[in-house]
Amino acid sequence: MGSASDDLVLKSKLVQQAYTNQCEAVTGDGGVTTTTCGRTLSDDSVDLYVSDDESVTPSVLGWFNDLNVAAGGDIAASSGERAVRNFQIRGGLGFVNSVLPTTSTACSASSGGFGLAFCPLTGGSSCLQDGVFDLNNDGSFDASDLINGAIVAGTVFEGSAPTDAAFVGENRVTQLSDRSLSIVRTNTETSINTGRLSWRRLSND
Numbered sequence: 001m002g003s004a005s006d007d008l009v010l011k012s013k014l015v016q017q018a019y020t021n022q023c024e025a026v027t028g029d030g031g032v033t034t035t036t037c038g039r040t041l042s043d044d045s046v047d048l049y050v051s052d053d054e055s056v057t058p059s060v061l062g063w064f065n066d067l068n069v070a071a072g073g074d075i076a077a078s079s080g081e082r083a084v085r086n087f088q089i090r091g092g093l094g095f096v097n098s099v100l101p102t103t104s105t106a107c108s109a110s111s112g113g114f115g116l117a118f119c120p121l122t123g124g125s126s127c128l129q130d131g132v133f134d135l136n137n138d139g140s141f142d143a144s145d146l147i148n149g150a151i152v153a154g155t156v157f158e159g160s161a162p163t164d165a166a167f168v169g170e171n172r173v174t175q176l177s178d179r180s181l182s183i184v185r186t187n188t189e190t191s192i193n194t195g196r197l198s199w200r201r202l203s204n205d
Contacts, residue, residue, distance in 0.1 A: 013061040015046045017123040019116065019154055023073025024147045036135060037075055038147050039114060039154030043124035063123035067098060075156065078111060086164045090172075091188030092127060094120040097162040097174060113162045115155040115174065115184070125153055134185035141187045155184060 023037040049058045071077040078100045085097040095118075100111035119127040128151050131141030135152060138144065145152065160176035167173070170189050174182045 009061050011064065013059070014064045015044050015060060015062075015123070017042045017044060017063055017065045017118070019065070019067070019069050019114075021069055021072030021075035021077075022147045022150065023075065035074060036147055037073055037156050038133075038135070038152040039069070039116070039156075040147070040150045041118060041125040041128070041153035043122070043126050046122040046124070048121075065118070065123055081113075083116065085162065088165065088167070089120055090167055090186065091170075091190050092120075093132065093186070093188060094118045095165065095172065095186075097157070097165055099161050111161075112159050113157045115157065115162065115165065115172065115182070117153045117186075125151060128153055131187050134187075137185065139185070155182075157182060 019039040019041050021037070022040055023035055025033050025035045027033045046063050047060050048062070049060065067081040067083065068079060069075075069077065069081065080101040081098050082101075083096045083098045085099070088095045096116050097113055098116055099113040102111050115133075117128060117132045119125065121127075131145050131151060133145060133152050133155055134141060135145045135155075143149075157174070157176060160178040160180065162174045162176055162182070165172050165174040167186075167188070170186050171183050172186050176182060
C-alpha cells in the first residue's frame with residue numbers, strides 16, 4: 001500500500017507546452033489597417049512510453065502549460081491567468097476559456113481572458129494544422145486566419161471575463177461578464193454522428 005505521495009506526478013515527468021501572444025497589422029485595399037491578436041502554441045514532443053514491465057519507470061507521463069505568457073504585440077503580460085472554466089473536446093481538439101485576474105487599480109470588474117485550443121494528448125499544436133478559428137468569419141480556414149503565418153490557438157476576450165463556452169454546431173459560443181456573446185466558428189466539423197441516434201421502447205411484459 002503506497003502513501004498518498006505515490007500518486008503525485010512530478011513536474012519533471014511532464015513536457016511543458018506554452019502559448020505565445022502575437023499581433024499582426026494588415027492594411028486592406030482601402031488603406032485601412034486592422035490589427036488582429038491571438039495566441040500561437042508550442043508543439044514539443046510528448047513521447048508517452050507504456051510498458052508491461054512495472055519495474056520500468058516512464059520518463060514522460062504527460063504535459064503541462066503554466067499559462068505564464070509574456071507580453072506580445074498589443075497583448076500585455078498578465079500573471080495569474082487560470083483555466084478555471086470547463087474543458088471541452090470537440091472534433092478531436094481540446095478547448096478551454098482562461099480568466100485573467102483583476103488588479104487593485106482596475107476600473108472594470110474583469111481583465112478578460114482567452115479562448116484556448118490545444119491537442120488533448122500532447123497539449124501542443126500538432127493536431128491544429130488545418131486551422132482552428134475562423135477569425136475573419138468567411139466560412140473558410142485558410143491563410144487569412146493566420147497571425148504572422150502561424151496557426152492561431154487562442155483568441156482574446158478583452159476587458160470581459162468569459163464563462164463556460166457551449167458549442168452550437170461548429171460555433172463556439174461564450175457569454176462574457178459584460179453580458180455580450182463571443183461567437184467564433186471552429187474547425188470541428190465531423191461526419192461521425194454521436195449521442196443517441198434512435199429510440200426503442202422496451203416492454204417489461
